[in-house]
Amino acid sequence: MAKPDITPEEAVKRLPAGAALGWGLVKPPQRGPKREMSIEQIVRKAVDIADKDGLSAVSMNRVASELGFSAMALYRYIPSKDDLLLLMQDAVCDIPLPDERPAHEWRESMREYVMATIGVFVDHPWYGDIPISSLPILPNTLQMVDWALRPLRDMPLDDFEKMSIVLLLSGYVRSSGMLKRDILRAVQAGSSEETFSGVPYSAALKALVKPDPYPNLYPIVMSGVYTGEKESENTVGDDIDFGLERILDGIEQYLERKKTGRRDSSQG
Structure with missing residues (x-):
């Protein structure tokens, strides 16, 4: 009704x-x-x-x-x-907004939004502990949504597509921000950053993880990449950057499909 x-x-x-x-x-x-x-x-x-x-x-x-x-x-x-x-x-969420960038710098604009909002979770660790009860309805949180929409303003997207992209970025912000927050909490409580890389467990995992039943994980463990042994300089920040760049790549490819008129596979 x-x-x-x-x-x-x-x-x-x-x-x-x-x-x-x-x-x-x-x-x-x-x-x-x-x-x-x-x-x-x-x-x-x-x-x-x-x-x-x-x-x-x-x-x-x-x-x-x-x-x-x-x-x-x-x-x-x-x-x-x-x-x-x-x-x-x-x-x-009342944080300073950066100056607006030219339309062709949309990736940089989205990156600024993501990194700044991840900072809210890190600077205020309790922020992610409050359950989501509704969509944003207050002035500062709506300002954040408006900021995320800014680089999308002149793109060939309808309102649904724009808000779906904002939701995608916001979901990545929440998961990455809470991961980074939790690691910082653990370090402040006495854990070592090295523990989160997995390096202390590298030798043990190489002895325990076998091709059966881990045929896909086994070569990655043996290479040292799983525990960060191969590239010990890797940080959570690098992982976040990598994931964000792949999201932006996906948005860029979607825009290219829109320009060329190719059908999006998600639309059937």
């Missing part, structure tokens, strides 16, 4: 409280501490706590306590912890 149409004004009123706060659609509380506290101040303090002690350390009580107020006072500004988390996510 089709949902009845609603006006834009009604749709805005139905936004989650955190989104409404992020857009500045909610008036400041008329009672409680005035001017001593603001939504921006609350969110900034929550981000500081999460950066220092992790997402589990963030509670309305702790944020309020560190600001010198009661949790009840905080709730007059932000109705729930879920709304606070939404605002925290949006706050750390």
Whole structure:
């Protein structure tokens, strides 16, 4: 059954409280501490706590306590912890955008977007711990989407194709950012970077991995590439760069097919 149409004004009123706060659609509380506290101040303090002690350390009580107020006072500004988390996510996405590049430098533009957004996961390790609850709906996260769309603006693509490419890049950002974040967390906890290359396990794997039952993995283990033994200078960053370049190659080939009129195999 089709949902009845609603006006834009009604749709805005139905936004989650955190989104409404992020857009500045909610008036400041008329009672409680005035001017001593603001939504921006609350969110900034929550981000500081999460950066220092992790997402589990963030509670309305702790944020309020560190600001010198009661949790009840905080709730007059932000109705729930879920709304606070939404605002925290949006706050750390407020990053400077680079200057727009010429259209032919679209690969460089996409690379800047990917690397900068991976940086959000690394600089704020808790960011990826917040479950995805909806598509981006707050100002700064939408600005990130707009940035990703920028190099696609003049390409011969329809809106669906453009958003699908943004989703592809964003998915790569999330997986790569969380991988890099997790490795950095482990190193900070005492693990060595060499452990993640697998080099300490190289000799053991060469003894254990046999052509049967690992016919495809066996030659790669024996070459030393699996554990990074052959190219010990490789880093996670290099792996991320390699994967990104292959994604960009795929986008470039798709654009070439569009120009020549060849049918995309995914369309049947």
